Amino acid sequence: MNIALFGPPGAGKGTQAKELSKHYKIPHISTGDILRANVRDATELGLKAKEYMDKGELVPDDVLIGLIRNRLTEPDCEMGYLLDGYPRTIPQADALTDILAEINKPLDAVINIEVSDEELVKRLSGRRSCSCGESYHLMFNPPEKEGVCDACGSGLYQRDDDGEEVILQRLAVYNEKTKPLIDYYGNEGLLVNINGAGAVDEVFRDICNVMDQHK
Incomplete structure (x- = not known):
């Protein structure tokens, strides 16, 4: 099955993609990972x-x-793939359609995780990070001791891009540049909207119900 996962910043795309990749044994493909791997390997x-x-x-x-x-x-995409965070614009979507036709791996569905702006601000502004790589959320996954990492005992910090002003700017960019793709893939008959406001396992179950139709 060939799936693209959509949604605004904070919708939970990355979290869902990792679990879906394990569940269906298809690779989770994000542009950030691809870029880092190719830079590292000096392709x-x-x-x-x-x-x-x-x-x-x-x-x-x-x-x-x-x-x-x-x-x-690559060989691990033979049984399908899960695109995360791409395409982000109409020109990118046009180019992707051409590439997928060329390699005979067209999209089966585009799953759009819908979350309100109010909920997204709450989610993103509550995130806290540690220099050791651990991450927390003040509401959903708080550390045992406020402001302190459970794993290494270091102080937690809020990323610059998790401040409310920056979050609102990120959402504005998403609404301007990426949201038009909802209509684009809707017109192609590929779009499936999923309510992303529920618990992580509930959203996962709803996405699985869609993906199971394309096994």
Whole structure:
């Protein structure tokens, strides 16, 4: 099954994608992971991407779609894939459609996790991180001792992009650039909306109900 997972920042795409990948034994493919792997391995496209990343610029669509094409032709994608966070714009969606047709791996469904802006701000602003890599949430997954990491005892901090002002800006960018894809894939007959406001296991179950139809 070939699935793309959509949703605004804080909707839980990453959390769901990891569990879905394990459950269905198909690779979870995120653009961030692909970029880091290709830069680390110094591939031709990775080196091109690094030139832009080192200057703080966005990696051009042609480089990014080339990286995704290469990733989707790897052996572990033979039984399907789970795209997370791509495409983000209409031009990217057009390019992806062409690539998927070329390699004969078209999308079976685009699953859109819907969460209100109010709930997203609550989720994102409550996140706390530790330098050791552990993460917490003040409401959903608090540390045993306030402000202190359970794993290493270090102080927790709030990421700059988890402040409310930045969150609202991220949501504005999503609504402007990415939300039009909802109509794009709706017109293609691929879109399935999932209520993402419930518990993680409830959202997982609802997504599985959709994916089971495409086994």
